[in-house]
Amino acid sequence: MNQGTPKPVPALLTGELLRSLKLRAKWPSVREYLGSKDLRPRTGWSAIDDALNGKKQAPELLAALQQYYAGINLAGDRYIQQYDLDDSAIVDLLKALASAQVARNAFHTHYPFILPAASLHAVGNQMELCEITQQGADYILVFCSRREYIERQLFEGSAAAAIGASTPSLAGFDRILGLKAKYFQAFDIVAIRPKLKRVEFQIDLPPGQAREGQKETQTRLLLQTATLCLPPLTFIGPLTRPVNMFPAIGEIYSDARNGGKLKSLKLRTATGLIDHLRTLVDGEDLRINKYHTNATEAVGNKVEPFEVLTELEFKNPGGKVTVAISSSVSMLASNDKFVGGFEVMGAATQTDILRATSKAMSFC
Incomplete structure (x- = not known):
């Protein structure tokens, strides 16, 4: 196996790294990662630029940013x-x-x-x-x-x-x-x-x-x-189907113990109502949200989810990702309930991707 991974010219490393990070990474995520390494530039990218221009923490900061970029570039x-x-x-x-x-x-x-x-x-x-x-x-x-x-x-208006x-x-x-x-x-x-x-x-x-x-x-x-x-x-031919993720939607919704924290949900009730719920409260799980539990009890808990977005948190090493599996309400009436893929968001490394995909697969 020829890995074929050319290394950038060392003199260009810092500038290329920062330029690429700004294009691929969100500052809050970078700040959180650097905080976990006891490196805490709090004023955004400008603080990173200043720190890499000769201050004491520059070598440690550069090493941390390289490690972070290597992870998110593949995640x-x-x-x-x-x-x-x-x-x-x-x-x-x-x-x-x-x-x-x-x-x-x-x-x-x-x-x-x-x-x-x-x-x-x-x-x-x-x-x-x-x-x-x-x-x-x-x-x-x-x-x-x-x-x-x-x-x-x-x-619009004056601009138009x-x-x-x-x-x-x-x-x-x-x-x-x-x-x-x-x-x-x-x-x-x-x-x-x-x-x-x-x-x-x-x-x-x-x-x-x-x-x-x-x-x-x-x-x-x-x-x-x-x-x-x-x-x-x-x-993998034209008619070969990927793993069907549709069964995981209902299983994740039903499993409060292993299904992560449910942050967004689309469902159809027994009365034909289509509902879309989201929570922006950190740490809240829609499964135990009072509005949702009261509403589902009112229809005898007869609901059919067709889209879930759940937050998974891992330990050893720590990490947090979001898994989203989306279908459509029309799929609920289909004889061929099939979803061919799903999204993993916020993964810091390929290890997080692997853990998220394995967790999602466990519900199929």
Whole structure:
């Protein structure tokens, strides 16, 4: 196995690290992580910039930020589909991994960091294998690509009038919707887990970017690209279904002991009412929320959940992630109740991803 992981030029490390962190990480999460390491810059990214310019804690801070980035770059928010592996598929995949090669590509000039905007704009839409790494018994293949999303901005009133004044063809409109194509670098992952007899396709969902309409398409593209690198993955054909996550929705809702803290819920009651509940209170579980318990008792506890978002907390090492499994109310009436994937959000490392997916699978 050729891991093919080029290292960035040391002199560029600090600048590249900070630039990439600001693009991929949320400041509150960075602050919380640094606090756990007894490093506490409290005034945002500017404090990080100052600390890395010669203050006493700079070496420790830089090491902590490198560790944090290495984790979230392969974790963060991800849409995941899983396929079961039989023994013969595992043997074939391990043989293919032993001889797999990582060809140098445009992303390697800055990998594991993010390409500068101009360079990212110049690369094509091709998904490229950038790294193969082994974590315990698992093999992690990292694929980079340029992904596009649309940024929308609505102009009304005087703002719309100003645009109309400078662009005659838009004059007279009360509201003008502006659409701008933007790009981000995605780090999608194929995780081969021989001991668990499964393969996972993890689609990168960077915070703050548009997500809808991309997950299924990107999963198919990732499978096609990964199959070129690992031909044994051809066992996943066009009609091969991933693990069905629909049963986990009801099981998570029913299991207050093991199902984490339920933070968001969509359900249908026996009377036909569709309800969507969310809690923003830290530590609260919707299963024991008075409004919810009173409402369900009023309909004889006859409710059918079709979407859950639950917060899982792990120990040794500590970690907290959110798992979201979404369906639709029409699925409840279907003879083929099927959900092919789910989201894991807020994961700090691939270990957190593994623990979250294993927990979700335990409810299927």
